[in-house]
Amino acid sequence: MNIVEDLTKIVGVQNVLTGEMVSQRLDCYLPAHAMEALCVVRPETTEQVSMIAAYCDGHGLALVPQGGRTGLAGGAYTRPGDIALSLERMTTICPVERSGLTIEVEAGATLQAVQEAASAADLLYPVDLGARGSATIGGTIATNAGGNSVLRYGMTRDQVLGLEVVLADGTVLSSMNRLIKNNAGFDLKQMFVGSEGTLGIITRAVLRLRPNAGLKATAFIGLSSFDAVLELFALAAAEADGALSSYEVMWPSFVDAVVGRGNHRSPLENTHALYVLIEIESHRADALISQVVTSGWERGLIDDASIAQNIGQANSFWAIRDDIDTLCAGSDPILLYDISLPQTHMKSYIDSLQDNLHIYLQNAKMFVFGHVADGNLHLVIRPGEHGHHDAIDALVYLPLEAIGGSISAEHGIGLEKRSYLHCSRTEAEIDTMVRLKRALDPRSTLNPGKVMPLS
Amino acid sequence: MNIVEDLTKIVGVQNVLTGEMVSQRLDCYLPAHAMEALCVVRPETTEQVSMIAAYCDGHGLALVPQGGRTGLAGGAYTRPGDIALSLERMTTICPVERSGLTIEVEAGATLQAVQEAASAADLLYPVDLGARGSATIGGTIATNAGGNSVLRYGMTRDQVLGLEVVLADGTVLSSMNRLIKNNAGFDLKQMFVGSEGTLGIITRAVLRLRPNAGLKATAFIGLSSFDAVLELFALAAAEADGALSSYEVMWPSFVDAVVGRGNHRSPLENTHALYVLIEIESHRADALISQVVTSGWERGLIDDASIAQNIGQANSFWAIRDDIDTLCAGSDPILLYDISLPQTHMKSYIDSLQDNLHIYLQNAKMFVFGHVADGNLHLVIRPGEHGHHDAIDALVYLPLEAIGGSISAEHGIGLEKRSYLHCSRTEAEIDTMVRLKRALDPRSTLNPGKVMPLS
Ligand SMILES: Cc1cc2nc3c(=O)[nH]c(=O)nc-3n(C[C@H](O)[C@H](O)[C@H](O)COP(=O)(O)OP(=O)(O)OC[C@H]3O[C@@H](n4cnc5c(N)ncnc54)[C@H](O)[C@@H]3O)c2cc1C
Numbered sequence: 001m002n003i004v005e006d007l008t009k010i011v012g013v014q015n016v017l018t019g020e021m022v023s024q025r026l027d028c029y030l031p032a033h034a035m036e037a038l039c040v041v042r043p044e045t046t047e048q049v050s051m052i053a054a055y056c057d058g059h060g061l062a063l064v065p066q067g068g069r070t071g072l073a074g075g076a077y078t079r080p081g082d083i084a085l086s087l088e089r090m091t092t093i094c095p096v097e098r099s100g101l102t103i104e105v106e107a108g109a110t111l112q113a114v115q116e117a118a119s120a121a122d123l124l125y126p127v128d129l130g131a132r133g134s135a136t137i138g139g140t141i142a143t144n145a146g147g148n149s150v151l152r153y154g155m156t157r158d159q160v161l162g163l164e165v166v167l168a169d170g171t172v173l174s175s176m177n178r179l180i181k182n183n184a185g186f187d188l189k190q191m192f193v194g195s196e197g198t199l200g201i202i203t204r205a206v207l208r209l210r211p212n213a214g215l216k217a218t219a220f221i222g223l224s225s226f227d228a229v230l231e232l233f234a235l236a237a238a239e240a241d242g243a244l245s246s247y248e249v250m251w252p253s254f255v256d257a258v259v260g261r262g263n264h265r266s267p268l269e270n271t272h273a274l275y276v277l278i279e280i281e282s283h284r285a286d287a288l289i290s291q292v293v294t295s296g297w298e299r300g301l302i303d304d305a306s307i308a309q310n311i312g313q314a315n316s317f318w319a320i321r322d323d324i325d326t327l328c329a330g331s332d333p334i335l336l337y338d339i340s341l342p343q344t345h346m347k348s349y350i351d352s353l354q355d356n357l358h359i360y361l362q363n364a365k366m367f368v369f370g371h372v373a374d375g376n377l378h379l380v381i382r383p384g385e386h387g388h389h390d391a392i393d394a395l396v397y398l399p400l401e402a403i404g405g406s407i408s409a410e411h412g413i414g415l416e417k418r419s420y421l422h423c424s425r426t427e428a429e430i431d432t433m434v435r436l437k438r439a440l441d442p443r444s445t446l447n448p449g450k451v452m453p454l455s
Numbered sequence: 456m457n458i459v460e461d462l463t464k465i466v467g468v469q470n471v472l473t474g475e476m477v478s479q480r481l482d483c484y485l486p487a488h489a490m491e492a493l494c495v496v497r498p499e500t501t502e503q504v505s506m507i508a509a510y511c512d513g514h515g516l517a518l519v520p521q522g523g524r525t526g527l528a529g530g531a532y533t534r535p536g537d538i539a540l541s542l543e544r545m546t547t548i549c550p551v552e553r554s555g556l557t558i559e560v561e562a563g564a565t566l567q568a569v570q571e572a573a574s575a576a577d578l579l580y581p582v583d584l585g586a587r588g589s590a591t592i593g594g595t596i597a598t599n600a601g602g603n604s605v606l607r608y609g610m611t612r613d614q615v616l617g618l619e620v621v622l623a624d625g626t627v628l629s630s631m632n633r634l635i636k637n638n639a640g641f642d643l644k645q646m647f648v649g650s651e652g653t654l655g656i657i658t659r660a661v662l663r664l665r666p667n668a669g670l671k672a673t674a675f676i677g678l679s680s681f682d683a684v685l686e687l688f689a690l691a692a693a694e695a696d697g698a699l700s701s702y703e704v705m706w707p708s709f710v711d712a713v714v715g716r717g718n719h720r721s722p723l724e725n726t727h728a729l730y731v732l733i734e735i736e737s738h739r740a741d742a743l744i745s746q747v748v749t750s751g752w753e754r755g756l757i758d759d760a761s762i763a764q765n766i767g768q769a770n771s772f773w774a775i776r777d778d779i780d781t782l783c784a785g786s787d788p789i790l791l792y793d794i795s796l797p798q799t800h801m802k803s804y805i806d807s808l809q810d811n812l813h814i815y816l817q818n819a820k821m822f823v824f825g826h827v828a829d830g831n832l833h834l835v836i837r838p839g840e841h842g843h844h845d846a847i848d849a850l851v852y853l854p855l856e857a858i859g860g861s862i863s864a865e866h867g868i869g870l871e872k873r874s875y876l877h878c879s880r881t882e883a884e885i886d887t888m889v890r891l892k893r894a895l896d897p898r899s900t901l902n903p904g905k906v907m908p909l910s
């Protein structure tokens with residue numbers, strides 16, 4: 001059996017990459033890892049994807065679906081002998097359907113290309129995240145990506161109306177529903193959203209678009225306690241009348257590190273116990289944000305606030321929140337976590353993690369920020385020289401079990417978090433995941449070893 | 456084997472109903488059908504549910520989960536020899552969790568009881584439908600119920616954060632997530648939402664609540680064409696800034712029948728080609744609705760409009776929209792359909808269905824209304840004496856295939872629509888549903904014969 005030759009018959013010689021063309025690629029953004037796959041196959045059609053899957057399934061080969069390889073959980077990681085299936089040639093974006101507010105796209109289209117197509121029709125594709133230029137629609141669906149507007153518009157799952165998926169045995173499961181309501185039998189697409197390439201290869205999707213929400217108003221706020229952060233959130237959600245689109249919290253360690261080292265001006269003069277970035281999207285955005293800030297001030301929740309006077313200033317606020325590159329710059333290893341937990345536990349969880357981390361590693365640094373409205377915090381930990389990845393994982397993940405937290409709010413389990421899955425899922429849940437995997441991929445052809453402890 | 460005796464050992468003698476206690480119950484609201492089950496078992500705990508499932512699974516007995524039995528697709532229908540499992544004793548509603556905006560409830564709690572618990576905490580459980588007093592949380596989750604506020608808040612699926620489900624073999628699958636974001640492995644609950652009791656018995660749920668959206672403003676509008684209905688929708692969605700909560704269309708046949716026969720006053724003086732009921736929920740609801748009506752008027756989309764001046768008047772508008780009882784009253788048989796289709800096809804679909812119906816049955820009457828914003832139309836057909844149910848099903852369902860419509864927007868497939876599932880789902884989709892059913896319920900213990908053509 002000559003695998004490369006056989007795959008070449010399906011996709012043509014230019015589209016089976018081998019040797020350096022493979023090893024020069026990284027599988028994942030973080031933890032960065034050079035691809036070790038036997039080859040990368042680049043199909044152009046769903047039919048070719050189906051033939052590749054059937055071939056691998058018939059020959060006991062592991063097939064790893066890959067989009068933009070910006071994932072943060074090792075989900076697209078390949079081992080020697082694996083076949084990587086890249087969707088990079090399947091990038092068609094069909095014209096926006098204005099009446100139904102939908103768009104049909106191939107899975108390899110980038111998030112940014114889809115955002116731009118929507119925006120050209122004066123509509124909104126509301127999923128947004130820093131990797132927009134490389135992350136693909138298939139990858140964002142496979143990881144059920146979140147981002148900055150989940151509060152208002154939901155996760156990627158909430159944007160997907162229809163999916164075309166190729167199963168491990170090559171079956172093309174076309175579920176290209178365009179309807180908002182369709183209760184004709186099981187809603188199968190839900191199984192594939194967030195399954196990280198282990199249940200099927202996503203080749204095409206129908207996405208839901210939204211009316212353009214009008215203007216944006218942005219404020220950068222300093223507060224004196226975490227309780228004030230939560231109270232201000234309740235106030236903003238109520239007063240903004242459904243138009244609150246972001247409520248991002250930053251601990252001072254984060255703001256100090258980014259503003260100090262990056263090319264930023266601090267929006268507020270003094271330092272504060274906590275910072276929040278608020279965004280409202282509405283025709284009346286300016287009036288609503290002033291109202292929220294005024295009410296917050298009157299109730300003593302806000303210590304200081306800066307409302308952006310123009311788009312440039314709003315962008316400069318966001319630039320602080322998004323400047324993960326500055327945070328991660330330098331040669332020290334960094335670890336990035338993406339947890340969720342009930343808001344009421346956030347303060348004590350972070351305080352005690354900080355303490356435990358310092359007991360374990362005197363020089364460790366932790367930077368905390370996140371989508372507090374969604375219960376989602378990102379932690380960047382710089383362990384310094386002597387920190388063991390495993391030990392820090394344990395410090396971060398184990399306390400989540402008792403408080404009903406999740407080891408992954410957004411980024412998924414991939415390879416990185418498999419051994420901690422039991423912190424967030426019961427044995428019966430994990431067993432049922434395995435049952436589902438066996439039902440759809442009995443020979444474990446698709447992305448084996450990912451997500452579940454054994455697969 | 457004495458089944459009744461064995462089940463009595465699990466739940467006690469009062470909780471296994473037999474004989475007339477069974478046959479006096481109806482399985483479903485429409486088509487009404489007297490229960491034929493061997494007995495009705497009424498567990499009080501998840502553990503009892505698990506023991507009952509394991510018992511039935513081990514003895515080749517069919518187990519039919521039942522909530523309020525208000526379903527409209529025959530999903531809770533029982534045959535002689537079936538065991539009905541009623542959740543009516545599992546009605547606990549835990550206190551609202553204000554910080555996370557969640558509530559934990561047992562599956563037998565009614566929709567109305569949950570709405571009231573939310574409302575007592577000045578919060579909103581946004582699913583609402585006419586059967587609220589009897590329909591249960593378990594039933595609304597099992598059917599992924601829609602209702603009047605889908606436009607703003609989504610279907611029941613969008614409200615479910617966590618589920619506890621008992622599988623056919625008695626496994627308790629507890630997925631009581633409370634987090635808005637949790638990508639720790641597959642989101643298993645999604646499989647059970649909308650599975651109509653065929654994949655698991657829902658025993659408990661964590662539901663998402665919303666901030667109370669403030670005031671409501673309601674308008675009843677007359678329009679001269681279906682194009683105007685669609686244009687006004689786009690305008691209202693844009694101007695109401697995310698606060699549009701209902702956009703219900705009624706054809707004149709519907710309004711005439713209800714207003715003529717029921718106890719209603721017509722909100723508008725003259726008759727119109729179409730009617731729309733708009734509702735906006737916002738602190739500024741009054742201002743927003745005036746603005747929408749004014750803009751619609753200026754653009755020539757609105758022929759006449761009445762804005763409710765008080766709650767009484769708003770309720771009287773809704774009473775017309777909701778008066779299905781008047782529509783269905785009388786001894787003639789009626790057929791109720793619940794389809795969805797792209798908005799652009801609605802007019803021609805209804806026109807040609809009307810024509811075909813009249814060719815087939817001169818005296819047939821059809822009344823059309825629905826959630827046009829969601830692409831969802833309800834049809835009530837009074838076939839008269841000579842109409843065959845099957846023939847009318849064919850007239851309604853078959854044309855949906857070519858236009859990408861669905862034979863069930865909300866009510867589900869149950870027993871009623873199984874043989875038309877192929878109009879809305881491909882063979883590969885139906886095969887995959889069967890695969891999933893076999894994976895979770897290999898002996899087809901749970902609600903056999905429902906949803907899929909063969910199971
Ligand atoms: C700077 C930066 C910021 C980020 N911000 C966010 C954020 O705010 N929120 C968030 O949720 N994530 C964020 N991410 C993570 C990442 O961008 C998302 O996970 C993204 O969805 C991955 O898309 P991708 O196309 O790069 O997928 P890849 O990295 O190629 O793959 C990710 C996983 O999906 C699978 N997969 C990919 N394509 C397919 C397909 N077509 N069919 C089946 N399976 C497939 C892979 O096997 C793998 O398991 C960020 C990443 C970076 C680098």
Ligand SMILES: Cc1cc2nc3c(=O)[nH]c(=O)nc-3n(C[C@H](O)[C@H](O)[C@H](O)COP(=O)(O)OP(=O)(O)OC[C@H]3O[C@@H](n4cnc5c(N)ncnc54)[C@H](O)[C@@H]3O)c2cc1C
Pocket residue numbers: 482483484519520521522523524525526527529530531542562583584585586589590591592593594595596597598599600601602603651652653655656657658865866869902905
């Ligand atoms: C007047 C009226 C108005 C209605 N309006 C709407 C509407 O606007 N939108 C809409 O979507 N529906 C509507 N319906 C339909 C109906 O109310 C819904 O389908 C409702 O969700 C059924 O809930 P139930 O508890 O009565 O379920 P049941 O009728 O008892 O059961 C329905 C299905 O769910 C399954 N089931 C029930 N409980 C469980 C459980 N705990 N675990 C697993 N499976 C279970 C049953 O096996 C069956 O297949 C309406 C019905 C009536 C009578």
